[in-house]
Every structure is written in C-alpha cells, then in structure tokens.
Amino acid sequence: MRVLVTGHLGYIGVEAVPVLRAAGHEIVGLDTGLYNECDFAAPPDEVPVLAIGDFRDVRAEHLEGLDAVVHLAALSNDPLGDLNPSLTYDINLEGSIALARAAKEAGVSRFLFSSSCSLYGAGSDGFLDESAAFNPVTPYGESKIRVEQELSRLGDDGFSPTYFRNATAYGVSRRLRADIVVNNLVGYAVTTGKVLLKSDGTPWRPLVHIGDIIGAFSAALAAPKDAIHDQAFNVGKNGENYRIRDVANMVAEVVPNCEVAFAEGASADIRNYRVDFTKIETKLPGFTPKWTLRAGIEELYEAYTKAELTEDEFLGPRYYRLKTVQGLLDRGALDSTLRWVS
DSSP states (O other): OEEEEETTTSTTHHHHHHHHHHTTOEEEEEOOOTTTTOOBSBOOOOOOBOSOOOGGGOOGGGGTTOSEEEEOOSOOSHHHHHHOHHHHIIIIIIIHHHHHHHHHHHTOOEEEEEEEGGGGOEEEEEEEOTTSOOOOOSHHHHHHHHHHHHHHHHOBTTBEEEEEEEOEEEOOOTTOOSSSHHHHHHHHHHHHSEEEEEEOSOOEEEEEEHHHHHHHHHHHHHSOHHHHTTEEEEESOTTOEEEHHHHHHHHHHHSTTOEEEEEEEEEOOSOEEEEOOHHHHHHSTTOOOOOOHHHHHHHHHHHHHHTTOOHHHHHSSTTOHHHHHHHHHHTTSBOTTSOBOO
C-alpha cells in the first residue's frame, strides 16, 4: 500500500515508519515539525513528504494515489490540550475531520485513526471494553470521541475508518517524550534517584508500549476490510492495567539506588480506569501484543543510561511537548494557532 503517516516525525510516528516500510508499504509523511529539535539519541528516517506541511490545510488533490492514511498527528496530551482548549478542537477535531473528508474524496480506502483510552476518562470500577460509556475529563478526550463519531458517519463501501483507542503509551523513541507516566518515572529515577509520583498513586491506568501500538496499525493495514471496518479497538494487552504507585514500585525494582517519593502537592487524579483488551487480542488478524511493563521499564532504563541522560536535560524542554511548544510561542516562531510564523 501507499500510506500517508501524519505525525511521522512524532513520538510514535518516527518508530512506525521503519516498521511499516519493513511490511512492504510505501510511506509518505506529513508533519508540521514542532518537535524537530527534540531528537533523542538518533534522528528520524527520511521519507518523502507531502508538499503541504500542516494537515489542517490538506485537500483531496494532495491525497490522490494513496491507499491508506495512518493518522497519528494531534496535540498529543492533556496538558498540551489545556494550553488552549479551542486549539485542541481546531487541530484534533476539525483538522482530523477535514483530513478524513479529503481522504474520502481522493479515493483513499482506509483511514486508521489514533484515538485514546482517555475518552473513558473517569471510568467505573470494572474493566471497560469498546462498548463502555464515554466519560472524558479533558478537551483531548472529548475530541477523540467526536472524531470517531464523525468518521463513522463517513464510512461506506469505499471508505473504511478504524479507531485505535491507545492505552497510555510508553517506550523508547528517537523523538522521546518524558511527559507520559512510565517514561517520566524512569527518567526521574535515573537522573535524580527518586521515582517521583505527581499524584497519590492510586489511579488505575492501562499501559501499552509504542511497539504494540505500531503493531496494531500494521496489522490493520493488512487485515481484511470486514474485520476492521468502522470498528474501535482498545490497544493494549490484558494484564497490563496498573495502579500508578505499582508502576513506581516496579521502576524502583529495576533502577538501582532509587526510592519512591511524592512530589509536593501530589493529590488524587480523577482519571482512573481499567480497560479490557480482549477484542484486539482476538479479533484483529495478525496482531499479537509483545510487550510487558517490566520489559518496557528495563528498555527505558538501558536507553537513558546509554545516553547518559542528565537531570538538567531530562527536565528541560526537549522531551516535554508543552514546554517545547511554549518555547516556540515565546520565541515568536509560532503564532497563536500553532502555525509557523515564517
């Protein structure tokens, strides 16, 4: 297939490109380049890119000749979305819907959308499958719901959307993020000797390695249409739901000479949910989740140590999406809509 990957220079995208290429796909990229100064250890692969840089500006003619879109690009987490909630709706919601409509008009047959388990928000005590009620607590989570709903309305015999509700991601990437919980806890442990909890540690979270997220997208590109058409899949692995305090304790077991500590003002987090992944493990052809949390923590520890990551580097702006974007705004490189000034 000829596949457009939006956000191909982001945390997941840079690692998805070589996997999808290895599966035989021709990859075209689309990324606005907000994180071009955020490499960790190595630069991304070079790929052909669309002549237009921001997916909000894509029209049907830009997508002619493509077979599929893997839509990863978005304002990528709740704090970044809270920077300006209206931007979350402009980019994550309206931009994604416009991209999907352009793809359908251009004859693109598959549209794989990177959604999120955060749309479950403040979940119930049980395990949530794909039929569970939505209860988002942030603009980010709400935007994912509304995109899924609109994509479903667009679906027909010639345009097949699929929604991957990713659990909270972790894992090493050439465009590392330190603003997601597992990566953050391991980074604090390695650079400060403290596994620093910023909540009281009681909330439940489903966790998934980015390698398994990429595996889900790769499997969907190869799957029969009937298996994935207008389907939502929680992306993760049964047995990989954890209380945050248990994640911290596991980090302390892996990283030598560190201790669990609480940040000043650590309090309860209303985002609290456990997720059932039976559907993706049994209904998505070719998908087999491979990672466990402990293996991911060990991978992060090895990578941080090999890179000789320091506290100043870890806590600086490079690996925190909100800090990076805020720095670009402060420098005048971006306007208020997060478009490049020049």
